Amino acid sequence: MKSKISLDLIDELLKGYKSPEDITGSDGILKQLTKAILERALESELTHELGYEKSSRTGSGNGNSRNGSSSKTLKTDHGDIDLTIPRDRNSLFEPQIVKKGQRRFTGFDDKILSMYARGMTTRDISDHLKEIYGVDVSADLISSVTNDIIVEMKEWQNRSLDDIYPIVFFDAIRMNIRDSGRVIKKAVYLAIGVDLEGRKDVLGIWIDKNEGAKFWLSVFTELKNRGMNDVLIACVDGLKGLPEAIESVFPEAEVQLCIVHMVRNSLKFVSYKDRKQVASDLKEVYRAVTLDQAETALSDFASKWDSRYPLISKSWRSNWDHIIPFFAFPEDIRKAIYTTNAIESLNNSLRKVTKNRNSFPSDEAVIKLLYMALRNIMKKWTMPIRSWSLAVHQFSIHFEGRLPL
Numbered sequence: 001m002k003s004k005i006s007l008d009l010i011d012e013l014l015k016g017y018k019s020p021e022d023i024t025g026s027d028g029i030l031k032q033l034t035k036a037i038l039e040r041a042l043e044s045e046l047t048h049e050l051g052y053e054k055s056s057r058t059g060s061g062n063g064n065s066r067n068g069s070s071s072k073t074l075k076t077d078h079g080d081i082d083l084t085i086p087r088d089r090n091s092l093f094e095p096q097i098v099k100k101g102q103r104r105f106t107g108f109d110d111k112i113l114s115m116y117a118r119g120m121t122t123r124d125i126s127d128h129l130k131e132i133y134g135v136d137v138s139a140d141l142i143s144s145v146t147n148d149i150i151v152e153m154k155e156w157q158n159r160s161l162d163d164i165y166p167i168v169f170f171d172a173i174r175m176n177i178r179d180s181g182r183v184i185k186k187a188v189y190l191a192i193g194v195d196l197e198g199r200k201d202v203l204g205i206w207i208d209k210n211e212g213a214k215f216w217l218s219v220f221t222e223l224k225n226r227g228m229n230d231v232l233i234a235c236v237d238g239l240k241g242l243p244e245a246i247e248s249v250f251p252e253a254e255v256q257l258c259i260v261h262m263v264r265n266s267l268k269f270v271s272y273k274d275r276k277q278v279a280s281d282l283k284e285v286y287r288a289v290t291l292d293q294a295e296t297a298l299s300d301f302a303s304k305w306d307s308r309y310p311l312i313s314k315s316w317r318s319n320w321d322h323i324i325p326f327f328a329f330p331e332d333i334r335k336a337i338y339t340t341n342a343i344e345s346l347n348n349s350l351r352k353v354t355k356n357r358n359s360f361p362s363d364e365a366v367i368k369l370l371y372m373a374l375r376n377i378m379k380k381w382t383m384p385i386r387s388w389s390l391a392v393h394q395f396s397i398h399f400e401g402r403l404p405l
Contacts, residue, residue, distance in 0.1 A: 014029070017029075034076060034081060038074075038081070038097060038098060039084055041097045042085060042086055042095055042097065042098065043086055045095055045096055045097065046066065046088060046093055049088065049092070050062070050064060050065065050066070064088055064089055064090045064092065065089050066086060066087070066088060066089070067088055067089040068086075068087055069084045069086050070084075070085045070087060071083065071085065072085050072098070073103070075137065083098065112125060112142055112146065115128065116142070119352060119355065119373070120356070121357065122139040122142045123139065125142050126138070146368065146372070149372060153371045156371065157204055157205065157371075160227045161203060161223065161228040162193070162195055162228065163227060163228070163229050164196065164231070164232070164404070165194060165228060165230075165232075166231075166233065166391070166392070166395055166403070167193070167194040167232065167233050167235060167336070167337065168191055168192065168194070168203070168233075168234050168235070169192045169235045169236075169343040170191050170235070170237070170242060170343075171189070171190055171343040171344065171347060172188065172237070173187070173188050173350060173351065174186065174188070175354065175360060176359035176360065177207070177361075177362065177365075178359060178361050179363075183359045186363070187207070187208060188205060188206075188207050188366060188367075188370065189206045189207070189208070190204075190205060190343060190346065190347070191204055191223070192343050193228075194385060196392070196403070197384055197388075198384025198385050198388030198389075198391070199382075199383075199384055200378075200381045201378070201381070202374050202378060203228070204219075204222070204223070205370055205371065205374075206219055207363045207367065212240055214241070215241065216242045216244075216245035217245040217248065217249065219245075220245055220246055220248075220249035224249055224250075230250060230252065230402060231250045231253040232254065232395055232399050232403075233253065233254050233325065233337055234246050234250070234253050234254070234255050235258060235338070236255060236258065236322075237257075237261045238257055238262070238319070243255045243322060252399075252402070255322045255325070256322065256323075256325045256326055257322045259286045259326075259338045262286075262316065262323065263279060263286075265315070266278070266312045269312055270309055270312075274308070278309070278312070281297075281300075281304065281305070282301065284297040284301070285297040285301060285316070289331075290327065291324055291327040294324065298313065298316055329391075329398070330390070330394065332386075332387045333387060333391045333394060336385055336386070349377055350370055350374075353370070354366075354369065354370075
């Protein structure tokens with residue numbers, strides 16, 4: 001059924017209109033209209049159930065009849081609405097527009113979930129709903145609404161994955177989480193896969209007190225069990241134990257250390273007055289056109305700076321095998337491979353969501369909030385990463401026989 005509301009009816013409703021409060025206020029037209037329409041719809045549903053109109057003689061002796069009404073307070077966008085719910089004598093009537101046990105109208109829960117996903121605390125949400133809609137919503141109710149997302153979250157975490165991902169980025173953010181009666185800092189790990197179409201997708205969220213080969217082995221085994229059988233390039237932030245673990249589960253994967261993180265870690269050793277020049281000299285290494293030029297640039301760097309900062313060249317040499325894979329590709333593909341900008345951008349968005357919380361009561365509370373935030377973020381991931389068609393062509397040559405034709 002689809003019909004227009006007549007202008008005459010609208011004019012009648014707006015008689016005496018003086019200010020927006022007359023429409024959207026606590027006793028405005030919208031609230032009154034919502035109440036009237038819902039109660040009328042409930043009466044219509046009962047009429048359909050019984051098979052006769054109210055006060056009609058047709059229903060006499062048919063085995064069931066109207067039996068008064070009950071009251072219910074419904075939370076809506078227009079505030080609390082006190083509804084009169086019709087009843088039948090045999091208690092067979094199952095209302096559809098406002099179901100039994102329902103205390104919040106359609107869309108109300110979505111508002112709570114939307115605010116929660118944007119990082120608002122339960123108290124913030126409660127205060128906002130009171131201020132805007134005049135509705136009192138307890139912290140327990142907000143928690144109940146957000147907890148309804150947990151089943152969906154677990155299904156997402158265990159969903160099937162693609163057979164192959166050309167690139168997977170791994171990184172971690174750290175959160176204060178209550179554990180065994182005390183708040184400790186835990187790492188929350190994220191994986192972003194780039195599929196064969198060049199589109200990004202968050203593959204999962206994991207939490208552990210300490211990163212290490214054993215933990216990462218469990219993560220990669222989970223990913224494999226969910227259907228991911230091959231990874232061409234794994235871009236990592238030097239996470240402890242990760243290279244060894246990924247090579248044991250996906251032995252053909254090339255591990256690429258994030259150059260941005262390598263530079264940042266190198267500059268930790270450097271005095272402020274030297275940082276700009278050291279950073280510039282390191283750029284000569286990772287922006288070199290060829291691998292030979294990069295090795296020469298690193299030797300030149302060591303000759304210039306080892307007397308003051310010997311740990312920098314030592315670190316680059318010890319990680320060299322995991323620094324250089326990107327040199328096999330053209331310049332316009334390299335940045336997509338050797339930086340974890342994609343996942344760092346995601347982490348920055350997640351930090352904005354969590355900044356209002358000093359700590360979380362549990363691991364599940366962290367994953368719940370991050371998952372809800374990720375749902376909003378991933379809606380914007382509609383385009384493939386830059387120069388993807390060229391990248392796929394290069395990958396098909398470099399990783400011959402591993403990409404589907």
